[in-house]
Amino acid sequence: MSNPLNGKNIVLGITGSVAAYKSADLASRLTKLGAYVDSILTDAGTKFISPLSIQSVSGRKASSEQDLWGGEGHVVHINLAHTADLIVIAPATANTIAKLAHGIADNLLTVTVLAAKCPIIIAPAMDAGMYANQATQNNVQLLKGKGFIFIGPAEGHLASGLVGPGRMVEPADIVCAIRYELSRANPLNGKKIVVTAGGTQEAIDPVRILTNYSSGKQGYALAQAALDAGSDVVLISAPTSLTPPTGATLISIKSAEEMHDAVLSQITDANALIMAAAVADFRPKNIVREKIKKGAGFGSIELTPTKDILKVVAEAKVDNHLNLKVIGFAAETRDLKVNAKEKLIEKKLDMIVANDVSDPQAGFGVDTNKVLIIYSDGSTEQLPMLTKDEVAEKVIQHLQSWLVEGAG
Numbered sequence: 001m002s003n004p005l006n007g008k009n010i011v012l013g014i015t016g017s018v019a020a021y022k023s024a025d026l027a028s029r030l031t032k033l034g035a036y037v038d039s040i041l042t043d044a045g046t047k048f049i050s051p052l053s054i055q056s057v058s059g060r061k062a063s064s065e066q067d068l069w070g071g072e073g074h075v076v077h078i079n080l081a082h083t084a085d086l087i088v089i090a091p092a093t094a095n096t097i098a099k100l101a102h103g104i105a106d107n108l109l110t111v112t113v114l115a116a117k118c119p120i121i122i123a124p125a126m127d128a129g130m131y132a133n134q135a136t137q138n139n140v141q142l143l144k145g146k147g148f149i150f151i152g153p154a155e156g157h158l159a160s161g162l163v164g165p166g167r168m169v170e171p172a173d174i175v176c177a178i179r180y181e182l183s184r185a186n187p188l189n190g191k192k193i194v195v196t197a198g199g200t201q202e203a204i205d206p207v208r209i210l211t212n213y214s215s216g217k218q219g220y221a222l223a224q225a226a227l228d229a230g231s232d233v234v235l236i237s238a239p240t241s242l243t244p245p246t247g248a249t250l251i252s253i254k255s256a257e258e259m260h261d262a263v264l265s266q267i268t269d270a271n272a273l274i275m276a277a278a279v280a281d282f283r284p285k286n287i288v289r290e291k292i293k294k295g296a297g298f299g300s301i302e303l304t305p306t307k308d309i310l311k312v313v314a315e316a317k318v319d320n321h322l323n324l325k326v327i328g329f330a331a332e333t334r335d336l337k338v339n340a341k342e343k344l345i346e347k348k349l350d351m352i353v354a355n356d357v358s359d360p361q362a363g364f365g366v367d368t369n370k371v372l373i374i375y376s377d378g379s380t381e382q383l384p385m386l387t388k389d390e391v392a393e394k395v396i397q398h399l400q401s402w403l404v405e406g407a408g
C-alpha cells in the first residue's frame with residue numbers, strides 16, 4: 001500500500017484567476033506523490049501562467065485551447081476524460097463554475113469535464129463579491145447536487161482589495177483533499193477505525209498539568225494510513241502540534257478520563273481500535289480550583305490511578321458482543337518482549353506494537369520507530385528501523401488482512 005495518488009491519472013484544470021500561479025505548485029506536489037498530471041488551461045488561464053511552466057513541473061503535456069481544434073482534438077478530451085481517476089479544477093473561476101453548472105461545453109476543459117465520469121474537485125478563486133453573488137451560489141449548489149466536490153474558497157485578502165471568502169485553498173490542502181477522495185475506492189472503505197493519539201494531560205490546578213513526552217506522531221500516521229486504505233477514521237487526540245489528516249473526524253480531549261469516555265462512545269459501531277495514545281496512569285486526586293501560589297509553598301500531589309482504557313474496552317467487547325479488533329502499543333524501557341506480551345494478555349489484545357522508548361531513534365518525538373509486533377497467538381514480528389508512516393502502513397496492512405481478507 002502506498003499513498004493513494006501513486007500511479008493515478010489526474011487532470012488539472014487551470015482557469016483565469018491570479019491564483020493560477022499556485023497551480024504549478026499543485027502540479028508539482030501531485031507529481032512528486034507519483035500521480036500522472038495532465039493539465040488543461042483555458043484561454044484566460046494561459047494569461048496568468050504558461051502551459052510550459054506547468055508542463056515543466058509535471059513532465060506531461062499541458063493542453064491549451066488550440067489543442068481542441070487540432071486534428072487530434074476530439075481524441076485529447078475524450079482520452080483525458082475517460083482515463084482520469086480524478087479531475088481537479090484549481091483555480092476555478094465563477095465563469096467556469098457557471099458553465100459547468102449548466103452543461104456548457106465551449107472549451108477543452110469544459111468538454112472534458114462533461115465527458116468525464118470520475119470524481120471532480122473544484123477549488124474556486126474569485127473576488128468575494130462574485131463568490132457571494134446569488135448566481136454563483138446557485139451554481140455552486142447545483143454542482144454540489146451533481147456530486148462535484150468543493151474545497152474552499154478560503155477567507156483572506158483578495159486581489160480586488162476586499163477581504164472575504166474567495167481565495168483559492170492552498171495547494172497542500174488541495175492535495176490532501178485529492179488524497180482523501182482517491183482513497184475512498186480502497187479496500188477498507190465502509191469500515192470504521194478509531195485511533196487514539198498523543199499524551200493525555202492531567203490537571204493539577206488551572207495552570208499546571210501532568211503529562212508525558214508523546215508527540216502524537218505515530219497515532220496521526222496511523223490515522224492517515226487508515227484513511228489511505230479507505231476506512232472512516234475517528235481520531236481521538238490529546239493536545240499535539242500536529243494537523244489532523246484530511247477526512248478524519250477529530251475528537252479533541254485532554255485527560256485520560258475524557259479519552260476513556262470518547263473511546264467508549266466510539267467503539268460500539270467500529271471495526272477496530274488502535275490505542276497509540278500515551279495515557280496517564282495516574283492523575284492528581286483533587287484538582288485545585290485556584291492557581292497554587294508559590295508563596296503558599298508546594299508540598300506533594302496526591303495521585304490516584306486512572307482507568308485502564310484497554311481493560312475497560314475488553315470488558316465492553318464481551319458485555320456488548322462487539323466484533324472489534326483491538327491493537328495496543330507498549331512503551332517500554334527494558335524487557336520489551338516480556339512486558340509487551342504481558343500487556344497483550346492482560347488487556348486481551350489482538351496485537352500489540354512494542355517499542356523501546358529509551359532508543360533515541362524509536363522514542364518520543366522522532367520520526368522513526370523500531371517496533372516488535374506480538375500477535376494474540378504469541379507469534380512475533382520484529383520490524384527494522386522504519387519511519388512512523390511505514391510502521392503505520394504495516395499495522396494497517398495487518399488490520400486489512402483481518403477485516404477484509406478474513407485472516408485472524
Ligand code: CTP
Pocket residue numbers: 256275276277278279280281306307308309310311327328329330331332343
Ligand atoms: N493504556 C490504556 N489506558 C491507560 C494506560 C495505557 O488504555 N490508563 C493503553 C495504551 O494506550 C497502550 C497500552 O495501554 O496502548 C500500553 O500502555 P503503556 O503505557 O505501555 O502501559 P501501561 O498499561 O500503562 O503499563 P505500565 O505503566 O506498567 O508500562
